Amino acid sequence: MHVENLTLAYVADAPVVDGLTLEVPSGQLTAVVGPNGSGKSTLLRGMSRLLAPKSGRVLLDGKDIHQLPARELARKLGVLPQGPVTPEGITAAELVSRGRHPHRGLFGRLTGADDAAINEALQAVELTELRDRPVDQLSGGQRQRVWIAMVLAQGTQHLLLDEPTTYLDLAHAVDVMNVVHAAATSGRTVVAVLHDLTLAAQYADHLVVMGDGQIAAQGRPVDVLTAALLDEVFGLKATVVEVGGAPVVVPDRRLAG
Amino acid sequence: MRSRTVVLSILFAALAIVVALVSLSVGTTKLPLADVVEVLLGGGRRGTRLVVLELRLPRVATGLLVGIAFAVSGALLQTLSRNPLASPDIVGVNSGASAGAVAVIVLAGTGGGNISGVAAKVGIPLAAVLGGLLATLIVGALSIQRGVVDAGKVVLIGVGIAAAANSLVAWLLVIGDVNDAGRAAAWLAGSLNSRAWSDAIPVLIAVVLLLPIAMMFNRDLSALVLGDDVASSLGVRVARIRLMLLVIATVLAAMATAGAGPIAFIALVAPQVALWLTRMERPPLLTTAMLGALFVVLADLLARNGLQWAQVGPYELPVGVLTAACGAPYLLHLIGRQQKGRL
Ligand SMILES: Nc1ncnc2c1ncn2[C@@H]1O[C@H](COP(=O)(O)OP(=O)(O)OP(=O)(O)O)[C@@H](O)[C@H]1O
Ligand SMILES: [Mg+2]
Numbered sequence: 001m002h003v004e005n006l007t008l009a010y011v012a013d014a015p016v017v018d019g020l021t022l023e024v025p026s027g028q029l030t031a032v033v034g035p036n037g038s039g040k041s042t043l044l045r046g047m048s049r050l051l052a053p054k055s056g057r058v059l060l061d062g063k064d065i066h067q068l069p070a071r072e073l074a075r076k077l078g079v080l081p082q083g084p085v086t087p088e089g090i091t092a093a094e095l096v097s098r099g100r101h102p103h104r105g106l107f108g109r110l111t112g113a114d115d116a117a118i119n120e121a122l123q124a125v126e127l128t129e130l131r132d133r134p135v136d137q138l139s140g141g142q143r144q145r146v147w148i149a150m151v152l153a154q155g156t157q158h159l160l161l162d163e164p165t166t167y168l169d170l171a172h173a174v175d176v177m178n179v180v181h182a183a184a185t186s187g188r189t190v191v192a193v194l195h196d197l198t199l200a201a202q203y204a205d206h207l208v209v210m211g212d213g214q215i216a217a218q219g220r221p222v223d224v225l226t227a228a229l230l231d232e233v234f235g236l237k238a239t240v241v242e243v244g245g246a247p248v249v250v251p252d253r254r255l256a257g
Numbered sequence: 258m259r260s261r262t263v264v265l266s267i268l269f270a271a272l273a274i275v276v277a278l279v280s281l282s283v284g285t286t287k288l289p290l291a292d293v294v295e296v297l298l299g300g301g302r303r304g305t306r307l308v309v310l311e312l313r314l315p316r317v318a319t320g321l322l323v324g325i326a327f328a329v330s331g332a333l334l335q336t337l338s339r340n341p342l343a344s345p346d347i348v349g350v351n352s353g354a355s356a357g358a359v360a361v362i363v364l365a366g367t368g369g370g371n372i373s374g375v376a377a378k379v380g381i382p383l384a385a386v387l388g389g390l391l392a393t394l395i396v397g398a399l400s401i402q403r404g405v406v407d408a409g410k411v412v413l414i415g416v417g418i419a420a421a422a423n424s425l426v427a428w429l430l431v432i433g434d435v436n437d438a439g440r441a442a443a444w445l446a447g448s449l450n451s452r453a454w455s456d457a458i459p460v461l462i463a464v465v466l467l468l469p470i471a472m473m474f475n476r477d478l479s480a481l482v483l484g485d486d487v488a489s490s491l492g493v494r495v496a497r498i499r500l501m502l503l504v505i506a507t508v509l510a511a512m513a514t515a516g517a518g519p520i521a522f523i524a525l526v527a528p529q530v531a532l533w534l535t536r537m538e539r540p541p542l543l544t545t546a547m548l549g550a551l552f553v554v555l556a557d558l559l560a561r562n563g564l565q566w567a568q569v570g571p572y573e574l575p576v577g578v579l580t581a582a583c584g585a586p587y588l589l590h591l592i593g594r595q596q597k598g599r600l
Contacts, residue, residue: 010403050486074492081486087339090482090538101480102492154491 001026001047001158001189006056008039008046015054016042018213024191024206029184031200031221032193034210035234040193041082043210044160047191048079060158074102078151082162082193086135092146093131096121099153121153125179141172148179159183161192165199177203197249201225209233222247262541265534269547273324273554277317280558281309319452319516320557320576321550322460324523326513328549329468331524332531332540333506336478337499340408341591344524345510348415349392351519352422354511355445357388359426362441363433382459382515389511392418393503405485447520447577449557456516463512467505472542474498482539520577522584523549529591556580 001024008017016039024030032040045051047058049065058065065073078099086095099121100114110118122128125145130138135146148164164180165173173196181203184190194200200207201221208218209225211233217224225247230236237252281293286308295301296309331344345351361380396418400410426445430438443450477498480488489495510524527549528540535541553576560574 045486048490050489070489070494071492074490077490079486079490081484081490084487085484087482087538089532089536094538095483098480098483098487098491101476104476 001191002059003043003047004057004059006043006046006058007054008042008051009054010042016213017046019056020213020215021056022208022215022218024189026189027184027187028189028205029181029203030189030191030206030208031204032191032208032210033195033197033200034216038210039213040210041162042213044079044162044191044193045081048077048160049073050079050081071102074154074156076156077158077160078154078156080147080151080159080161080164083166084147086143086147088134088136090135091132092127092135092138092149093118093122095135095146096131096149096153099150099155102154117153117155121149124152124182125149126175139172141168141175144168144172144176145179148176152179152183157188159188159190159192161190163193163195166195170199173199197225197230198247201247201249225249262535262537262544265531266541266543266547269544269551273321273547273551276551276554276558277321280317280320280554280561281313283558283562284308284313315454315457316449316452316557317554318454319457319460320449320554322457322464323513323517323520324527324550324553325464325468325546326460326509326516326549327520327523328527328545328552329464329471329542330506330510330513331549332528332542332545333471333478333502333509334524335528336482336539337502337506338406338408338411339482340412341529342412342525342588342595343408343415344528345389345506346519346521346524347419347588348396348411349418349422350389350507350510351514351524352419352426353392354385354389354514355519356422356425356429357384357386357391357511358382358515359429359441359445360384360388362444363429363437382512385515386508386511388422389507389514390504392422393507397503443575444518446575447518447580448575449517449553450573450575452517460512460516463509467509468542468546471502471505474502475542478502478539517553518575518577520553521581522588523552523580525591526584526587527552529587552580556583 003020003022006017006020007015009015020043032043034040042051046053060076096118097110097114100110100117103114122131125148127142127145127149130142135143138146144164148161151159161180165176168176177199180190180192184205204221206218207221207224209216209229216233217229222242222245225240227238227240230238230249237254239250239252240247241250242248278290278293282288282290288305288308292301292305293309296306327345334343334345334348335341358381361384365380396411396415397406399414400407402410430441433441477493480491480493481495485495528545531545531548532540535544556579557576560576560579564570564572564574
């Protein structure tokens with residue numbers, strides 16, 4: 001995926017993402033981090049045609065995503081928006097089966113290939129046992145994994161995930177990141193917006209730091225995540241230590257008095 | 258889940274047919290069910306044929322068809338707006354359609370209480386559809402916020418538009434000839450009394466054309482319940498499909514209103530009962546349609562004969578009065594539940 005000079009705005013003359021250029025490494029996990037409101041979700045929306053660009057373009061396998069038919073794009077690019085709403089009463093397997101939508105004809109039932117993709121996705125997130133449970137009765141972490149399975153079942157080469165680990169405790173966040181990482185290891189190109197800097201640094205092959213609608217820094221996590229950058233972009237005083245080759249962010253305590 | 262909806266659809270269709278047959282057999286001349294079936298299969302004596310085919314069948318057929326049309330309209334609107342309160346009888350579509358139809362009855366009326374010819378056959382359904390579409394357009398336009406329709410606003414604004422359309426109807430009744438106004442008032446209660454084939458056929462056309470189209474988009478509806486962003490990333494052209502299904506829902510409700518008056522609560526209740534029975538995440542269209550048909554013919558059978566059977570006297574109620582009496586408590590329950598959800 002290639003983002004070229006992309007400008008995105010909700011209201012005219014107030015660009016949220018301003019002339020951003022990004023080469024997304026194929027077959028790797030790219031993590032996007034940045035302060036609240038820096039335009040991460042907006043960038044992902046622009047990269048997935050949920051938001052039309054004011055200028056610039058997004059190329060997928062060399063083709064502008066706005067030139068592709070909707071269904072064809074949906075077979076190449078899967079998107080998990082920030083905080084999707086789970087409809088009441090839907091079971092895990094049914095929700096995951098919706099990911100097959102772009103592969104199905106007008107009336108055709110689920111084919112063997114569809115079933116295989118659904119089972120494989122449920123297996124990848126380790127929820128096969130809970131497949132017939134209503135999603136609104138699952139824990140937050142399980143629910144998030146069902147949604148990820150839905151996008152995995154879509155069977156796309158490219159995945160955009162907006163905050164797949166938010167609201168999860170560290171153990172569940174790690175579960176989810178293992179799934180996301182496995183998707184990249186199996187050759188898919190994954191872009192995930194993450195809040196937890198340490199988690200992002202642990203898993204990402206490529207780290208993109210956004211500040212104010214622009215890329216403030218990008219590269220290997222060890223090279224990018226420095227105390228100076230955290231201060232500059234996040235306004236965060238922190239010490240960065242290295243554990244097993246990956247940077248760990250330890251915020252400095254600021255005690256009153 | 259899928260097989261469950263199919264079984265329930267067949268069950269409700271069968272029940273609707275049974276109730277329809279009973280409805281064809283009772284009345285001033287009681288006919289044995291066997292005779293009714295014989296007539297429907299093409300046999301029977303001339304007198305029996307006249308009673309069944311010309312006097313009773315149009316009423317029963319209109320009932321079945323408006324039941325389907327109202328119910329499917331409700332299922333579509335509730336799914337599109339993700340709000341169980343958003344049905345055409347609540348958000349002003351039926352009221353808009355009524356205003357259109359009453360305008361034709363009153364303004365084009367002959368004063369004899371009967372309008373005839375083209376004005377009645379084409380004018381009333383056409384005016385009803387225009388009135389319904391206008392109501393939908395206004396409600397839709399006013400409840401759009403940042404390019405997306407706000408589900409909560411739809412209901413509030415819809416209730417307001419319904420009130421406005423109803424006061425327009427009241428004004429039309431006041432300025433109209435007393436006979437026309439009387440006819441319009443009876444129709445407004447939602448009545449299947451003295452329906453003719455000319456009432457059933459426009460609804461039949463609407464159902465036969467629009468129900469299959471709506472069902473073709475079943476799968477897109479299943480994606481839409483996951484939210485517009487997810488649906489769109491699954492390849493659904495959200496804006497286009499929303500608009501089309503909205504128009505289909507409106508036309509179905511408006512044609513049903515033209516055929517039998519704004520029968521209350523079928524559109525609100527049938528989808529939710531179907532939802533509850535099938536435990537799906539959105540009302541399944543076919544099951545909802547069959548339930549709607551069953552509800553209307555059953556309510557009409559009871560409204561027509563209930564007071565007689567209960568030995569109260571030879572009175573007939575308009576079917577809309579009965580559905581309103583049954584539906585109102587459910588509406589209150591639903592509002593109560595939504596309030597709790599908000600707090
Ligand atoms: N639908 C919208 N309409 C108008 N402005 C919006 C809309 N969505 C986001 N914005 C604005 O765009 C800016 C960037 O928002 P965005 O959601 O992209 O940030 P983010 O980096 O994803 O933040 P977070 O970490 O909180 O998810 C914010 O100032 C926000 O107020
Ligand atoms: Mg965001």
